Every structure is written in structure tokens, then in C-alpha cells.
Amino acid sequence: MPEDREFWGEFFQLYKEQPCLWQIKSKHYLNKYKKNEAYGKLAEKLKEKYHDATTDLVKKKINIYRSNFRKEAKKVEDSMRSGTGADDVYTPTWTYYEDLMFLKDQEAIRTSTSNLQAHEVDCAEIEVRSSKSRPRTTKIRNEREELISLACKRLRGHSDDLDKLALAWASELRRMNPTQQIFAKKAINDVLIEGQLGTLHRHSVSINVGSAPAAQNAPTIVASSSQSPVEWKTDCQ
Incomplete structure (x- = not known):
């Protein structure tokens, strides 16, 4: 009517x-x-x-x-x-x-907020720990908590698919042991730099190509740009 x-x-x-x-x-x-x-x-x-x-x-x-x-x-x-x-x-x-x-x-x-309710406790705990005076923890733990805290703060504001992807990556990083976290973060950072330079292409990244003589199970990541390939090899036993 x-x-x-x-x-x-x-x-x-x-x-x-x-x-x-x-x-x-x-x-x-x-x-x-x-x-x-x-x-x-x-x-x-x-x-x-x-x-x-x-x-x-x-x-x-x-x-x-x-x-x-x-x-x-x-x-x-x-x-x-x-x-x-x-x-x-x-x-x-x-x-x-x-x-x-x-x-x-x-x-x-x-x-997005309703999808993140499962992570609210982790966010709150990290922010409380960060706000209190406490003995200095290891560098790896500080970096991990900072990454998750920043992701939580970001997601409480405007959220899009990239924000949710970042949170998913942070969650996966938390499941890795400290050494694997270092390798993963280095590889991700190098790929992001190549992307910002506009040099990434479809075959830029290969995971575990070949094996190092001294470490048969060591992961190898090869990221190549349009100009020259860059190879990262991790050496962890």
C-alpha cells in the first residue's frame, strides 16, 4: 500500500x-x-x-x-x-x-565479526599480556603475538577478504614450530616484495623443488621474478 x-x-x-x-x-x-x-x-x-x-x-x-x-x-x-x-x-x-x-x-x-568470534578470546588474551609489564620473551614469540594482535585489531575495523586471509595465515603460523615460522615469514615477505615491484608471474613460486645434500627433508622455495630467479633454501633437521 x-x-x-x-x-x-x-x-x-x-x-x-x-x-x-x-x-x-x-x-x-x-x-x-x-x-x-x-x-x-x-x-x-x-x-x-x-x-x-x-x-x-x-x-x-x-x-x-x-x-x-x-x-x-x-x-x-x-x-x-x-x-x-x-x-x-x-x-x-x-x-x-x-x-x-x-x-x-x-x-x-x-x-565478518560473527565469523571471528572463535578468535576473540585469543585476541583479548594477547592484548592483555601486551599491556602488562613482564619479562622479555623470546623474539619469535613477540613477533608472533604482534602479528596476531595486529590482525585482530584490523579485523575489528573494516574487514574484507584480504583481512580474513591474513587472519587465516596467522592462525596457520601459530601451528608451526618456531623455526618453521621463521622460514614461512621470510618466504612470504620476499614474495610480497616481488609483488610490490610487479615482477611476480604464474611460475614465480615453487615449493620443495629438489633436496639439499645436507638436509634431505629441508623445504626449498624458489621464487622467480620477471628479471631473475631468487631461491631460498632452509636447512633444518
């Missing part, structure tokens, strides 16, 4: 004007008093349609509409990833999709 479309358009505009309710980076996002005040404004608006509207009803309605928005946004993203032409990209048909477009980046952050 036209009147419904007009009402919800106004409701979503009012919701947009309350960033403490939906913008994760808002300085008031964790302020319950600010949020209660904002929900009160939305409840007053909702009473134009539901005379006995409460903040609980506001939250319920918002959850329903945000869920519908996520479903439509996912269809768009999935159609874009499928490699089809621009004409085949899904066009949302839900009436209120455009009204809630301000949530698009926030929903992506919320999804």
Missing part, C-alpha cells in the same frame, strides 16, 4: 539518523543510554502505525527488515561472483532495499 511505503520510508530514514543503533564504528555504538534514547524515538514513530508500539517491537521490526536486506544483498553479491555479465547481475525486487542501502557495509562487517 502507498501509505505503508511512505511510512516505512520515513521510519528507515529516522533509523539512519540514529547511527548508534547500526554503525559499528560509531562512538556511541556501545553506549546503552544513547541506544535506549534512539530506540525511544523509533518507538514514537512506530506508534503512528502500531498504537501500543514498544522498543521491543522496534527491535523485532528492525531485525526482520535487516534480515530481508541481507538476503537481497547476498543475491547481488553471489550473482556478481558468478562471472556473469553486467546484464545478468541480480536486481533486488524488495521494496525497501534502497532505503536500507546505508547498512550494506555494516552488514559485511557484522558477518
Whole structure:
């Protein structure tokens, strides 16, 4: 109905004007008093349609509409990833999709955050340890904790596929013994340097090519650029 479309358009505009309710980076996002005040404004608006509207009803309605928005946004993203032409990209048909477009980046952050809940304890423990005065640990442990701490802080802000990949790598590094971590980090750093110089190509990296005479099981990584090959050999027994 036209009147419904007009009402919800106004409701979503009012919701947009309350960033403490939906913008994760808002300085008031964790302020319950600010949020209660904002929900009160939305409840007053909702009473134009539901005379006995409460903040609980506001939250319920918002959850329903945000869920519908996520479903439509996912269809768009999935159609874009499928490699089809621009004409085949899904066009949302839900009436209120455009009204809630301000949530698009926030929903992506919320999804990434929920996927990282398993790592929150590790992040918190590392940050607590880093903030306290303590005897100096080994260089390898310091570097490992710094890497994970930086990844956690980064992922609490804007997150994309590269951020999630970095966290996955950090998790894999933690499973290695200290010597293997050194070899892995050196190889990754050298590849990144070649990439920044624009010299990487499809056959730039080979893993464990051949074997060293003194270490039959030593991993060998060969990374070549468009100019000259660079070979790293690790020697660990």
C-alpha cells in the first residue's frame, strides 16, 4: 500500500539518523543510554502505525527488515561472483532495499565479526599480556603475538577478504614450530616484495623443488621474478 511505503520510508530514514543503533564504528555504538534514547524515538514513530508500539517491537521490526536486506544483498553479491555479465547481475525486487542501502557495509562487517568470534578470546588474551609489564620473551614469540594482535585489531575495523586471509595465515603460523615460522615469514615477505615491484608471474613460486645434500627433508622455495630467479633454501633437521 502507498501509505505503508511512505511510512516505512520515513521510519528507515529516522533509523539512519540514529547511527548508534547500526554503525559499528560509531562512538556511541556501545553506549546503552544513547541506544535506549534512539530506540525511544523509533518507538514514537512506530506508534503512528502500531498504537501500543514498544522498543521491543522496534527491535523485532528492525531485525526482520535487516534480515530481508541481507538476503537481497547476498543475491547481488553471489550473482556478481558468478562471472556473469553486467546484464545478468541480480536486481533486488524488495521494496525497501534502497532505503536500507546505508547498512550494506555494516552488514559485511557484522558477518565478518560473527565469523571471528572463535578468535576473540585469543585476541583479548594477547592484548592483555601486551599491556602488562613482564619479562622479555623470546623474539619469535613477540613477533608472533604482534602479528596476531595486529590482525585482530584490523579485523575489528573494516574487514574484507584480504583481512580474513591474513587472519587465516596467522592462525596457520601459530601451528608451526618456531623455526618453521621463521622460514614461512621470510618466504612470504620476499614474495610480497616481488609483488610490490610487479615482477611476480604464474611460475614465480615453487615449493620443495629438489633436496639439499645436507638436509634431505629441508623445504626449498624458489621464487622467480620477471628479471631473475631468487631461491631460498632452509636447512633444518
